[in-house]
Amino acid sequence: MTQPGRPPAASQLTLSQIMDQHHTNLMGTVHGGRILNLIDSAAGVVAARHSDGPAVTAAMDETVFLRAVRIGDVVHLDARITWAGRSSMEVAVRVTADRWDRAVPPTTVVTSHLVMVAVDEGGRPRRVPPLLPQTAEDRRAFRQAEIRRRHRLSLRDALARSVPEETAA
Numbered sequence: 001m002t003q004p005g006r007p008p009a010a011s012q013l014t015l016s017q018i019m020d021q022h023h024t025n026l027m028g029t030v031h032g033g034r035i036l037n038l039i040d041s042a043a044g045v046v047a048a049r050h051s052d053g054p055a056v057t058a059a060m061d062e063t064v065f066l067r068a069v070r071i072g073d074v075v076h077l078d079a080r081i082t083w084a085g086r087s088s089m090e091v092a093v094r095v096t097a098d099r100w101d102r103a104v105p106p107t108t109v110v111t112s113h114l115v116m117v118a119v120d121e122g123g124r125p126r127r128v129p130p131l132l133p134q135t136a137e138d139r140r141a142f143r144q145a146e147i148r149r150r151h152r153l154s155l156r157d158a159l160a161r162s163v164p165e166e167t168a169a
């Protein structure tokens with residue numbers, strides 16, 4: 001049975017966190033893995049909201065670190081579903097940082113796109129509601145997500161078809 005569609009606004013999430021000294025790297029700024037962890041968590045909430053149940057991360061790509069995050073920054077993660085298929089969803093996450101000294105305006109520090117798959121109790125993919133883009137921005141994000149999906153799947157197929165060097169004649 002087809003489930004009723006839902007707009008991106010119904011599941012979007014903003015999560016804010018103060019960056020403390022527990023997650024520094026050797027440069028004294030915030031470790032990228034800490035930011036990835038927050039991104040993954042935010043995307044998981046959005047996917048669970050859209051699909052009314054658990055979802056796992058299938059792919060985390062298109063992640064761009066634009067600026068370093070510093071200790072004392074307040075980071076804000078804006079997570080929003082951009083596309084939904086049969087069981088998979090793409091969630092876009094934008095991370096902005098308010099610098100502690102407010103010397104510069106809030107800055108976009110990381111952007112990321114994740115593929116989340118809704119699963120049942122046995123970990124098997126389950127159907128998700130269709131996405132109903134409502135605004136011009138929703139529709140633009142949806143079209144771009146379709147392009148990324150085509151690229152992801154064709155890259156995966158091309159790599160699977162490639163002949164390992166040691167077995168090539």
Ligand SMILES: CC(C)(COP(=O)(O)OP(=O)(O)OC[C@H]1O[C@@H](n2cnc3c(N)ncnc32)[C@H](O)[C@@H]1OP(=O)(O)O)[C@@H](O)C(=O)NCCC(=O)NCCS
Nearest residue numbers: 055056057058059085086087088115117119123125152153
């Ligand atoms: C994600 C997972 C459930 C997919 O299982 P699977 O048997 O490959 O399922 P399918 O081939 O039917 O794919 C399910 C959906 O995911 C999509 N998908 C799977 N891998 C993908 C990838 N690398 N890139 C893009 N889409 C992908 C498929 O296109 C399909 O989408 P659709 O149903 O919307 O058409 C399975 O690989 C898994 O459990 N991975 C581990 C997840 C995990 O532990 N994450 C970290 C902790 S949350």
